[in-house]
Amino acid sequence: MATAEDKEELLLSCRYGDIEEVQQFVVKFGAESLEGARDENGNTALHMVCANGHGDILDYLLPKVKPDLLICRNNAGSIPLHWAALNKHLSIIKRLVEYPDGPGPLSINCKNLAGRSPLAEAELSEWEEGALWLTSKMQSEDSNNEAEEEISADDVRDIEVEIQDADGGVARMTLSSSKDKSS
Numbered sequence: 001m002a003t004a005e006d007k008e009e010l011l012l013s014c015r016y017g018d019i020e021e022v023q024q025f026v027v028k029f030g031a032e033s034l035e036g037a038r039d040e041n042g043n044t045a046l047h048m049v050c051a052n053g054h055g056d057i058l059d060y061l062l063p064k065v066k067p068d069l070l071i072c073r074n075n076a077g078s079i080p081l082h083w084a085a086l087n088k089h090l091s092i093i094k095r096l097v098e099y100p101d102g103p104g105p106l107s108i109n110c111k112n113l114a115g116r117s118p119l120a121e122a123e124l125s126e127w128e129e130g131a132l133w134l135t136s137k138m139q140s141e142d143s144n145n146e147a148e149e150e151i152s153a154d155d156v157r158d159i160e161v162e163i164q165d166a167d168g169g170v171a172r173m174t175l176s177s178s179k180d181k182s183s
Helices: 004-016 019-029 031-036 045-052 055-064 067-071 080-086 090-098 104-109 118-124 128-148 178-182
Strands: 158-164 170-176
Touching: 004 019, 004 031, 004 045, 019 031, 019 055, 031 055, 045 055, 045 067, 045 080, 045 090, 055 090, 067 080, 080 090, 080 118, 090 104, 090 128, 104 118, 104 128, 118 128
Parallel strands: none
Antiparallel strands: 158 170
16 A cells, blocks of 8 residues: 555656656556545646656556546646646647547536636636637537537538636627538
C-alpha cells in the first residue's frame, strides 16, 4: 500500500514530468493507487500532469485510471481540464476532451468554485487558440445532439449561436446551412 510519502513523490513526478517514476509507482502500488493521491489542495496526478503539459504521462495514465478522475475536482472545484486551459496546453485539452472513455465535450462546461469553466479560463488567460478549439468541440457536441434528434440541415436554415464569456459578455453568430449559401 502506498504511503503518504509515496503519493507525494508520485504527484511531484507528475508535476515535473518524470514518467519513469510514475511508471515505477504504478508497477509497485497498482493503478488504483493513483486515484488516492492528492496534494494539500486536492490536486490529483491528472491535475499535475495537465497543469504542466506532460502529454507522455497523460497518455500513460489515461487508460489506467477510472474516467471519473478526468472530472475529479480539487479544493477550488477545478478539474484537470481547467488547469490545462489555464496554462495553455492545447495538446492536453485535446487529449482530455477527445478521450473515448471520458466525459468528452461535457467537461468544457464544468464550473469551478469561482464559477468559471475551462473555456472561461482559456478566455481569461487570453488564449484564443484554446478558446476557439473548446468552442468548436462544444458546437460539435451540439451538432451531434441535433443529429440524434433527427434534425437535418434541410430542417434548419439559420442557427443562432450564443456563447457567454467569463465576464458575462455574450458573443452571437448566425450559422447558415450550406443549402442557403449556394442560393
